Amino acid sequence: MSDKIAYSRQGDIAILTVRNPPVNALSQAVRQGLSDGMDRAEADAGVRAVLIVGEGRAFFAGADITEFGKPPLAPHLPDLVNRIEASPLLVVASMHGVSLGGGLEVALGCHYRIAVPSAKVGLPEVHLGLLPGAGGTQRLPRLTGVEAGLDVMTTGRHIGADKAHALGIIDVVQDGDPKDNGIAYAQRLLDEGAGPRPVSAMPPPDPIDWDAAFDAILAKGRGQISPAWCVRAVQASVEKPFAEGLKAERQIFYDLMQTDQRQGMIHAFFSERAVSNLPELKGVEPRAVHHIAVIGGGTMGAGIATAALLSGLRVHLLEMSPEAGEAARGRIEGNLAGALKRGKITADQHEAILTQALQIVTSYDTLAEVDLVIEAVFEDMDVKKQVFAELDRVCKPGAILASNTSYLDINEIAATTSRPADVLGLHFFSPAHVMKLLEVVVGDKTAPEVTATGFALGKRLNKISVRAGVCDGFIGNRILATYRTAADQMILDGASPYDIDAALEEFGFAMGPFAVADLAGLDIGWAVRKRKRAEGHAPTRDATYADKLCEDGHFGQKTGKGYYDYAAGPKARVPNPDVLPMIEADRARLGITPRDFNHEEITRRYMAAMVNEAAKVVGEGIARRPLDVDMTLLFGYGFPRYRGGPLKWADIVGLEPLLNDIKSYAAADPDFWAPAPLLEQLVAENKTFDDLNKKG
Known part of the structure; x- marks a missing residue:
């Protein structure tokens, strides 16, 4: 039996104590130890109940992240959860700290659940581009009902013990030592004559309008698909026998594993943890x-x-x-x-x-x-x-x-x-x-x-x-200035601010760049443009429409009007009718004949400008690693998390075709679209931005 699980006994109760600090991640050794512990308890004469409890900070914080990206090792978590649930012994989970993802799924495989008041539970797999894949989508709705279960799964949020009790996830909330609580609860159940109570044997919940729920959750996620597919997995829990529902859940989980979104979100997960880990600061003590x-x-x-x-x-x-x-x-x-x-x-x-x-x-x-x-x-x-x-x-x-x-x-x-x-x-x-x-x-x-x-x-x-590092705008605002310039160029060439916002919101941004400018205040960009002109850095085709908005006192939401009119409130934005005539006047002054842009072309140009400038930022050492750029854009500029960041997105769509696009754009504007040397080098060496992340 694995040294990660301690086996002990008190009366008729076998106790499996998890010892995998700091947070009892469900590593292969832990899974094997739990499986062996269940075998031992069932073979141990006189044992009538099993208590599963964690030492240290948590029951189970979830999967072992060191196993991510590697071939799964037996016993697989779905099989372990089914094996626990199928035990002829009464099985109790005593929960403290967090029980997340697979940790909650293990608890759902137990027959009864007790928790201390500070405990929290959750199914955060959607944050990795996945859904609960060890029976969570099948068992949880049987306890909570469909709508509450979907809320838990699609948000990935942590839920306190009292709310989890109200939802039916936890049977008892009790202060005290988790091990002592669990023993007392198991003994009480035995004394009352209780037996195994598998969640899988409970009746499925009532159905809902599945298509409407799928569409609503997909829209709320701005294109992220894993929350919406939780709906289809839960639908299977209602419409299919339990074993068939488990198969449907597993197939959806496998399909999500193959998606670009899963790649992007796993990259974001690890990069978020790596971004502050700088070799140059190893052993350096901060000041108090x-x-x-x-x-x-x-x-x-x-x-x-x-x-x-x-x-x-x-x-x-x-x-x-x-x-x-x-x-x-x-x-x-x-x-x-x-x-x-x-x-x-x-x-x-x-x-x-x-x-x-x-x-x-x-x-x-x-x-x-x-x-x-x-x-x-x-x-x-x-x-x-x-x-x-x-x-x-x-x-x-x-x-x-x-x-x-x-x-x-x-x-x-x-x-x-x-x-x-x-x-x-x-x-x-x-x-x-x-x-x-x-x-x-x-x-x-x-x-x-x-x-x-x-x-x-x-x-x-x-x-x-x-x-x-030090440069005009550092990482984020330097890149922002470039992709905003690309958007401004597209406006002069024929796109409208509203086309561009719509295209980028379809891509997954919460707001397009012109709506964001209204939110931040148009006077900020105005001050930057005036400074750059004074320094001799005005663009070749210098438009005036944004300046005229500011000269007229229109700074966006704070003044009630900018690119949009907010007369009906900040969320009820409608195009400002004064903007397009100003743009048309700039086109006429500059001798530009406008053309049409579809959303795909808008997004490709916008993203190409972002990636090209980001590659320059990394190549110059302003950002040490591509992941630094990705985290900057994710957490400061509304880049959709499920795409991983602009440089992860570039890796996924392919660096060579992106470089070819940039070279084609450079035919009309060689200065602005000059390819980043680092991007050219990576393409020549058949490497990716992520290869640079792995160097540390």
Whole structure:
């Protein structure tokens, strides 16, 4: 019997204790140990019940990720779950920590389930482009009904013990030691004369309108197919005998395993865990950070302060006047009210944050003892230099000075201080207390322990932190500027902003680029265009329609009109009728005869521009690995997760045909469409972007 499972006995109850730290992943050794343990219990004279319980932090956190991508080894999980359920002995699962994916499926294969109040359950396989493949789609609806079961499967969310009890997933919720709870519950069941109670023998739930549910879930997932296919698997649980339903589930699982979406989501899963793991920081200790300052209390600064406060940090927020400070406090209070409403913090924590952890100040001299400062003022180099000069004057030695700049040169900012080694960029995304991405921008003179501190802070704030080098826009905004230019070119050549948004939303983006621009504020892009023109970097075909919108005071959602008219509310966007005439005037001025673009061509050009610039970013070392680009676009720019990121998408569709497309576009605009040297090199060597990820 595997050393991952300890066999013991108390009276008539055999106890199988799982010992596979840290989270009892369902490795081959664990599966084999459970199977052997069931055999031993059934052969053990006098045993009438089996208790399965985990040591450490969890019952079972799910599959062993080290086995992903490898040939499956017996005993396979579906067979193990069926084997547990078929036991003539009464089988109890005692659950604590998390029981996710295969872990919940094992529990569903047991006859009874007890859990401590802090336990959580879930079936998150959709986040890997799959569905529960060990009977979860067949057993869970028999306990919960179809609609509640589909909600569990299609969202992949974790469910607390009390709600799981209300849904019928858990039979008893009881405080105490999981092992003691399980023994007592099993003994009580035996004393009451209870016997095995396989879920598979329960009647199937009532049917629903399967086609309508499939279509609705597919639309909600913006093209992700695995949640919708949960509907078909659950349909089989209702319409077929249990054994036939299991076969249908397994076939759908196998079919999903072959999809591009599964490739993309597995890539995203592993890349999310690898992106902060930088060889250059191995063994480098971050500096201690307990108390930070935020300069500027606008939307971004208030969001950064909120994120820091929610993570337990003390925050000084500096504004230039008491009135501005009170406005900043109001923004933070609004953010915290949302956290309180969602149960992220208690009322006592809310009160302590506002009365103790947060302090609004108006003098730089009050920042003398903070460990780290994040500047979040207007995106203007002269303004930022003035701020950093003051910070350099007042902050203690060893304090880290960070800029939240979206585009500007961190090296130039650092050079204005006497401590460039202590300066880095921490580029948050708005709203900063919600958005997951943090670009940690490393300057030429940034000390390794300062970089390490940036990553440690990102982890504390629950961010996905990506290392970026210094260039205009770093990783994300540099690539954004390029694919937005491609979109702008297509508009001049004949597409409309509305065609482009529709095509990209069909691809899987939550919003197209022009709807996003309206949401972010058109004045941001206007400021960048004016700066680039002043620097002599205006595009060859310089359109004016976006500038005219801003000159007329139309900055998008915040003013009620931009590319779209929001008179009926932010979600009821309709095309602004003033936009197309402005575009037509630009075409006429530039002598352009417009042509038609279909959605496939729009998407291909847009994605080709994104991939080509991303390849340049990796080739220049601004991003160390392709996966850094993928995580930046996934978590900061709405790239559909099921496609894995732009460079994973490029690998899937093929680098050579993509390069050929780029070369064909270059015939009309050789400067903009100049192929990335790295992309040409990979095609010549018959390699992929993922080959570079594997180098570390």
